[in-house]
Amino acid sequence: MRQLKVMPIVEGHGEVSAVRVLLERICVEFTPNSVVHVLTPIRQPRSKLIANKDDCLQNSLALGVAKLRQMVVPDAEDMILLLLDADDDCAAELGPQLLRMATSLRSDADIACVFAVHEYETWFVAAADSLTSYLTIQEGDGPENPEEQGCRKKWIEDRFRAAKYSETVDQPKLTAAMNLAACRSRSDSFDKLCRELLQRLEGTS
Numbered sequence: 001m002r003q004l005k006v007m008p009i010v011e012g013h014g015e016v017s018a019v020r021v022l023l024e025r026i027c028v029e030f031t032p033n034s035v036v037h038v039l040t041p042i043r044q045p046r047s048k049l050i051a052n053k054d055d056c057l058q059n060s061l062a063l064g065v066a067k068l069r070q071m072v073v074p075d076a077e078d079m080i081l082l083l084l085d086a087d088d089d090c091a092a093e094l095g096p097q098l099l100r101m102a103t104s105l106r107s108d109a110d111i112a113c114v115f116a117v118h119e120y121e122t123w124f125v126a127a128a129d130s131l132t133s134y135l136t137i138q139e140g141d142g143p144e145n146p147e148e149q150g151c152r153k154k155w156i157e158d159r160f161r162a163a164k165y166s167e168t169v170d171q172p173k174l175t176a177a178m179n180l181a182a183c184r185s186r187s188d189s190f191d192k193l194c195r196e197l198l199q200r201l202e203g204t205s
Contacts, residue, residue, distance in 0.1 A: 001033055001034060001035060002031075002033075002034045002035075002077075002201050002202070002203060003034065003035045003036075003037065003073055003075060003076035003077070004027075004034065004035070004036050004037065004076060004077050004078075004079055004197075004200050004201055005036075005037045005039065005068050005071055005073055005076050005077070005078050005079065006023055006036055006037065006038050006039065006079050006080075006081050006197075007039045007041075007042070007064040007065075007067055007068050007078070007079070007080045007081065008020075008023070008038065008039070008041040008042070008081045008083055009041065009042045009043075009044065009049070009060050009061075009064060009080065009081065009082050009083070010041045010042070010043055010044075010083050010084070011043065011044065011045060011046040011049070011084050011085065012043070012085070012120065012167060013043070013167060013168045014120065014167030014168055014171035014172075015041065015043075015083060015120060015171070016040075016041045016043050016168075017168055017171060017172045018120075018171040018172040018175040019038065019041055019083060020038040020041075021172050021175045021176050022175045023036050023038050023081075023197060024036055024038060025175070025176070025180060026180060026193070026194055026197050026198070027197065027201060029180055029181075030180075030194065030198055031198055031201040031202060034201040034202070036197070036201065037071065037073055037076065039067055039068065039071060042060050042063060042064055044056050044057075044060050046084050046085065046087075049082070049084065049098075050084070050094065050097075050098055052101060052105075057098075057101065057102060057105065058105045058106075061080060061102060061105055061106045061109065061111070062106070064080045064109075065078075065080070065106060065108070065109050068080070077110065077200060078109070078110060079110050079111075079112060079197075079200055080102075080106075080109050080110065080111045080112070081111075081112050081113075081114065081196070081197075082098060082099075082102060082111065082112070082113040082114070083114050083116070083193070084098075084113075084114075084115050084116070085115065085116050085118065085119045085120060086115040086116060086117045086118055086119075086189070087118060087119070088118070089115070091115035091116075091117045091189055094115055095113050095114065095115050095192075096113075098113045098115075099111060099112075099113040110200070112196040112197075114189065114192055114193045114196060115189060116189050116190070116193075117147040117187070117188070117189040118147070118150060118151075118152050119152045119153050120171065121152060121153040121155070121156050121171075122146050122147060122151055122152060122187065122189075123178070123183050123187055123189075123190045124156050124174050124178060125142065125143060125146040125151040125152075125155050125156065126142070126143075126146050126147075126182065126183040126185075126186035126187040126190060127142070127178035127179045127180070127182045127183040127186075128141070128142030128143070128159075129141070129142040129179070129182060130177065130178055130179035130182060131174055131177055131178060133161075133177065134160065134161055134162075134170070134173070134174055134177070135156065135159040135160060135161065136159050136160075136161055137159055142186075143155075143186075144186060145186060146186060146187065147186075147187055147188060147189065153165070156174075180194075
């Protein structure tokens with residue numbers, strides 16, 4: 001059984017609450033014979049991470065490496081995951097740029113960089129058909145290509161059944177309920193996250 005320790009570096013309070021749920025679900029559903037150990041995420045402002053302002057990226061990576069080394073799991077490999085929102089930037093360009101910077105700062109670490117197009121909530125839109133308990137939509141009404149259509153958090157907020165969508169409260173709940181396979185089929189950036197994780201869990205990286 002392959003084991004992987006993951007140190008996420010994220011930008012939002014919602015991701016701090018949701019990323020463990022997400023990564024553990026990906027592992028269970030796509031590589032059930034593997035185990036992922038997700039450490040408490042490091043949260044930093046996106047703008048400071050992508051520019052390494054005030055050595056934010058460098059210090060975050062150093063802290064991540066130290067925490068991974070402190071967590072002893074026999075035969076487990078280590079991975080640092082930079083998981084951020086692309087916002088209005090091109091994820092296909094920004095991702096490799098940030099990865100090059102990160103690996104130049106910590107060549108001793110296994111680092112993956114994934115930008116959600118456009119926001120983490122865009123992945124909920126990609127899996128909207130499976131979230132009808134939370135969203136006022138009919139099954140089958142979810143956008144086929146939410147990334148190209150520019151669907152963001154507002155799409156979720158406008159259809160949310162509760163009084164108000166809260167990232168810290170609701171992001172973990174929607175993450176636990178969303179159909180991962182559907183999300184992969186409609187979101188290239190989510191598929192990239194899955195591939196980065198599964199490559200390491202399957203030993204094919």
